[in-house]
Amino acid sequence: MSSEIIVNTAPTGFGGSLVDVSGLQVGHFTLNERLTGCTVVLAPGGAVGGVDVRGAAPGTRETDLLDPANLVDQVHAVVLSGGSAFGLDAASGVVRYLSEHDIGFETGHGRVPIVPAAVLFDLPVVRQGDDPQARPGAAAGYAACQAASAATPAAGNVGAGAGASVGKLFGLDRSMKGGIGNASVRVGPWVVGAIVACNAVGDVLDPATGQLLAGARTRDGLGLLDTQGAMLAGERGHRPLPGTNTSIGVVATNAHLTKAQTKRLAMSAHDGLARAIRPAHTPLDGDTLFALATGTETRPVDLMLLTVMAAEATALATVDAIRQAQSVQTTLGLLPAAMDMTPAR
Numbered sequence: 001m002s003s004e005i006i007v008n009t010a011p012t013g014f015g016g017s018l019v020d021v022s023g024l025q026v027g028h029f030t031l032n033e034r035l036t037g038c039t040v041v042l043a044p045g046g047a048v049g050g051v052d053v054r055g056a057a058p059g060t061r062e063t064d065l066l067d068p069a070n071l072v073d074q075v076h077a078v079v080l081s082g083g084s085a086f087g088l089d090a091a092s093g094v095v096r097y098l099s100e101h102d103i104g105f106e107t108g109h110g111r112v113p114i115v116p117a118a119v120l121f122d123l124p125v126v127r128q129g130d131d132p133q134a135r136p137g138a139a140a141g142y143a144a145c146q147a148a149s150a151a152t153p154a155a156g157n158v159g160a161g162a163g164a165s166v167g168k169l170f171g172l173d174r175s176m177k178g179g180i181g182n183a184s185v186r187v188g189p190w191v192v193g194a195i196v197a198c199n200a201v202g203d204v205l206d207p208a209t210g211q212l213l214a215g216a217r218t219r220d221g222l223g224l225l226d227t228q229g230a231m232l233a234g235e236r237g238h239r240p241l242p243g244t245n246t247s248i249g250v251v252a253t254n255a256h257l258t259k260a261q262t263k264r265l266a267m268s269a270h271d272g273l274a275r276a277i278r279p280a281h282t283p284l285d286g287d288t289l290f291a292l293a294t295g296t297e298t299r300p301v302d303l304m305l306l307t308v309m310a311a312e313a314t315a316l317a318t319v320d321a322i323r324q325a326q327s328v329q330t331t332l333g334l335l336p337a338a339m340d341m342t343p344a345r
Contacts, residue, residue, distance in 0.1 A: 016184030018193035019150045021252045023047065023294035026195060027148030028159030028180075029141070033134035035125050035328060036082035038090040039159035039180060039197065040144040041250050044103055047292040049075035050262035051116060054270050054280075055246055055287035059085050062116040063288070068260040072114055076103050077145070078290045079117035080160035080180075080197050080248050083135035087119040093141030118288040120199040120246040122163030124172055126331050153195065155181045156324035160248065164199035165335060166277075166322070167215030168245060169227050169284075170237030176214040177328055177337040178204075181321030185309045189254075189297050192309035194269065194317040196249035200277045201284045203227045204322045204338075207275040207315050214322045214338040224341065228278045246286040247273060249317065251310045255301040257293035266291035268307035272314030289314065 019026055023045050030037035051066045061079075065072055077094050081087030095113045098104055104111030126132050144159070155161075161180025168175045178200065184193035198204060203215025203226065216225040216237070230237075251269040269289045274280040281287050291310070325337040 016193060017152045017182035018195045018250060018252055019152065020184040020191050021193045021254050021294055022296045024252055024292065025148040025150050026153040027144040028154060029144040029147060030158050030162045031134050031136065031140065034130040034132065035127060035163040036122050036134065036136055037159045037162040038079060038081035038087060038136040038140050038144050039195065040094055040141060040148055041078045041195065042145060042148045043076055043292060043294065046074035046076055047294045048073055048257055048259055048262045049116065050259060050266045050291040051288065052263065052266040052270055053288045055285035056283040058286035058288050059088065059119040060117065060288055061088050061091055062114065065114065066116060068263055072105055073259050075114045075116055077113065077115045078250050079115060079141060081117065081119045081136045082122040082160055082163050084119055084121045084123055086135035088117055089137045090141030091115045091117040093138035094145055096138065097142050097145035116290060118248040120160065120164065120197060120248055121244040122199060125163035125165060125328065125335065127329060128331060153182055155179065155320055157326050157328065160197035161321055164197055166198060166200045167203050167217065167227060168201050170216040170225060172332055174217045174221065175335065176217065176341065177325040177335045179321040179325035181317045181319065181324055183313045183316030183320055185313045187305060187309060189299060190301060190306065192251060192253045192306060192313045194249060194251045194313035196247060196314060196317040196321055198247045198318050198321040199245055200247050200280065201245040201282055202277050202279045204277055204318060206319055213319065214341065245284050247277060248288050249314065250290045250292060251314055252292040252294065253306055254294055254297040255306055256295040256298050261303055262291045262293045264303065265306060265310050269310040269314040272311035273318060275315045276318035
């Protein structure tokens with residue numbers, strides 16, 4: 001095995017991504033009527049699936065099916081969506097798209113697409129003139145499939161990250177814009193890619209430097225408060241309702257893994273989420289990460305190595321989501337982005 005290590009990520013967002021894993025495609029759909037949307041990861045040839053739910057207030061579909069003790073090994077798509085529980089309907093459109101293309105689990109009575117999903121809460125992010133009732137539904141999921149390709153996915157205010165925000169423990173009026181981001185890591189023949197929609201109640205920092213990138217702002221709105229530091233100092237803010245936040249994503253590899261090993265990959269990916277989000281996995285978040293293994297690289301793999309790569313790719317994708325986000329003027333005021341709050345790098 002080569003010792004070459006390549007970390008494919010860049011501040012411009014044109015670095016690595018989930019589609020560096022052969023056999024996967026990614027598509028976004030962003031609604032015009034309101035700042036929300038969905039993101040679909042397609043695995044037309046099937047991929048071994050796993051999931052790990054760490055947040056205390058998740059919104060999910062088909063996660064029980066991914067338990068290693070249960071029957072079906074492979075999934076054919078994963079849906080990440082805004083719109084809270086309403087966004088779970090986007091998966092119905094993905095099922096229809098896959099069925100039309102004869103992709104799914106063979107039952108002897110037709111193929112049934114296996115499509116797990118997770119949602120985040122972006123309902124408060126409304127611009128002047130938006131329709132507050134607009135949410136990603138089946139049509140949005142279908143359209144995201146139509147847009148899916150093996151090209152590097154867009155990042156920032158698109159798809160499941162369109163209405164994402166971060167740093168909300170001291171009120172939405174002091175929060176900042178979140179988004180969706182990409183990254184990948186390659187070691188020898190193995191690739192691990194990640195896509196993360198970051199909508200955390202906590203702050204986001206760059207694990208490489210410890211620098212806060214986005215989160216709760218100071219009362220004057222001009223600087224970053226440091227949510228964890230403020231809490232440990234005894235400061236308390238406006239406690240959001242449980243489930244009104246949540247970071248969700250997919251980590252994938254070209255390695256050949258069992259269902260139990262794929263779940264381990266999802267578990268390790270949460271380490272990356274915790275490196276980049278502070279605090280993470282809170283009672284107010286529904287943090288959920290899926291893992292996929294396409295198995296196109298059949299050489300024996302070091303699972304320890306893959307878990308390290310998964311954590312790194314997830315952290316990098318979370319940072320990319322914040323770096324690519326753009327400011328939005330909402331009915332609650334300006335939701336600034338990290339690029340507007342931090343010095344140029």
